[in-house]
Amino acid sequence: MSAKLSRDARPDRRIPLARPSFGPEEEALLLETLRSGWVTQGPRVEAFEERFARAVGAEHAVAVSSGTAALFLSLHALGVGEGDEVVVPSLTFIASVNAIVHVGATPVLVDVDDDSHNLDPVAVASALTPRTRAILVVHQLGLPADLDAIQKLADANGITLVEDSACAMGSSHGGRPVGSSTNLGCFSFHPRKVLVTGEGGMITTRDGALAARLRRLRHQGMSTSDLERHRADRVIRERYAEVGYNLRLSDLHAAVGIAQLEKxxxxxxxxxxxxxxxxxxxxxxxxxxxxxxxxxxxxxxxxxxxxxxxxxxxxxxxxxxxxxxxxxxxxxxxxxxxxxxxxxxxxxxxxxxxxxxxxxxxxxxxxxxxxxxxxxxxxxxxxxxxxxxxxxxxxxxx
Ligand SMILES: Cc1ncc(COP(=O)(O)O)c(C=O)c1O
CATH class of the missing domain: 3.90.1150.10 (Aspartate Aminotransferase, domain 1)
Structure with a gap:
């Protein structure tokens, strides 16, 4: 029996659906982070954000605790809420639709293209109403959607476009990396994704003021981050101008993300x-x-x-x-x-x-x-x- 045949015949041979690729680089950075004592959002999150933004050609990247958190916080920061409709494909992971419901808006589920499985621009056009506030474009399983056609629709109707790029880290649209557009882009680092931190997410944007607000919102609305306070040469009294959340990523997750980005x-x-x-x-x-x-x-x-x-x-x-x-x-x-x-x-x-x-x-x-x-x-x-x-x-x- 040849080596291949005998391996094929092994009754315990199992091929997983997905498996993260971790090596000594992730282990070393994780251990270094543990030993530093800084395990919640801190210097590694900041470094991960900077490198992620560079990797996808975004001006700003804001790390959060999951892809779902990225979607929720993006919609919330854009002011999408009660009374608003958000057009989204029915064919997606349920998290895309849950995030719309969590901000209090109404998801309007539309059909997809038969061949690419991505949002059908014709279906999007026929779903628009005076209440449509946003379109959530999902890049299905990492295949970029027809962004140009949907962007035209959004621009013509004064509607915001948000990209569910949970699966699309490393994909490009017309040679431009997903995450480099003018829209908010929402990424996930779940183990089924290309870049894995365990749990984690990222929001990309070109808008510096919006990035700063997203950073406050993920941390209970606090005016100053822990890192800024830690680095300051005096005690900074923090303020809370609006109600925020705890949607932080930890430095342990970010350490893994930094190593993954290199690969x-x-x-x-x-x-x-x-x-x-x-x-x-x-x-x-x-x-x-x-x-x-x-x-x-x-x-x-x-x-x-x-x-x-x-x-x-x-x-x-x-x-x-x-x-x-x-x-x-x-x-x-x-x-x-x-x-x-x-x-x-x-x-x-x-x-x-x-x-x-x-x-x-x-x-x-x-x-x-x-x-x-x-x-x-x-x-x-x-x-x-x-x-x-x-x-x-x-x-x-x-
Ligand atoms: C299309 C899509 N959107 C959102 C999410 C949510 O990401 P997370 O699991 O990190 O919350 C996923 C993750 O599986 C996804 O596939």
Whole structure:
């Protein structure tokens, strides 16, 4: 038996869906931070913000405790609240929609483009009302959305655009990094993301006054940060001009983020190579539709999503179970938020047919920067096996 065959046959072989890439650099910075005694928001958060802003070409970056916190605080700081509507795709992680509800506004769920799975500008245009205050553009699984078309709509109607870039660190739009636009950009550092701190988030902006306010709001509305007070040569009496929150990131998380930032280009390059390899091999299967990538988008392959056209949700779930049983971790693709109990009542109509089809027909395959070619081949072999068994080519597109 060859080495490959014997490894394939190992019953305990399991490929995770995602895995952060940590090394001695993260360990050293984390230990140094622990030993410094400064473990809440402090000098490492400040350094992480500066380096993050440079990496994405933003003027300012404000670290917060999660991607959800970044969305919430951005909407809140822009004055979005009760009585306002915010247009958002139904096909997204539920956090995008929860953040809108948490500021007291009403989410208006719209459909997405069949090929890219990103917000459909035509659907956005038809959802606008006099109450629309903002559009939350989600760069789905790291694939940049059609920002130019949606920006035109927003500008023409005096509406604010916020980018849910939770998955899009390292992606570019027309050669410009996600995070460098004039909009507020909201990033996540959850372990399924490209850059990982455990929990964590970042807001990017070109507006210095807004950045300063976001920094106050994340820290109970306090006029002066702990770091400024610590560095001062006298005791600074802090003020509280408005009600704030505790949405701080800790220096422990920031230390990991600083080390991760140094490796970002390598992470993205590795994911793009793996993504291209998946695309090439899966496009050859008649049962599979690989996701389209518009010419303006340079994605980071935060996740690898594919579609099995013509199947129903039950068959897709059987595919997930069969992959899992063969040692390949998988998940359904993006969720359609309006189908979840929390939002079923709230959706006030309008067809979300594309989102529903994608909710039923998409799935994720393992994707992380350290995924070896051998493990990727194992995934592809198991996937072909499962497809041949459960989704025979003849019936696939009926
Ligand atoms: C599209 C999208 N928005 C928001 C979030 C929320 O990020 P976090 O988990 O850091 O709060 C996620 C995270 O999974 C996401 O995928």
């Amino acid at each position: 970002l280009d390598g992470f993205v390059a590795a994911r793009r190579a793996l993504g291209a390899r998946y695309d090439a091999q899966l496009a050859a299967l008649p049962q599979v539709a690989v996701r389209g990538c518009p010419p303006y988008a340079q994605p980071n392959y935060q996740s690898y999503v594919l579609r099995l056209p013509g199947i129903d949700g039950e068959t897709r779930d059987r595919v997930l179970d069969a992959l899992h049983a063969r040692g390949v971790a998988t998940r359904r693709g993006l969720m359609a938020v309006h189908r979840e109990e929390a939002y079923r009542e709230a959706h006030r109509g309008g067809s979300l047919a594309v989102s529903e089809q994608l909710d039923d027909q998409t799935l994720l395959l393992p994707m992380y920067s350290d995924l070896s070619r051998d493990d990727q081949d194992f995934v592809l072999d198991r996937f072909r096996e499962v497809l041949n068994q459960l989704v025979p080519p003849d019936g696939a597109r009926s």
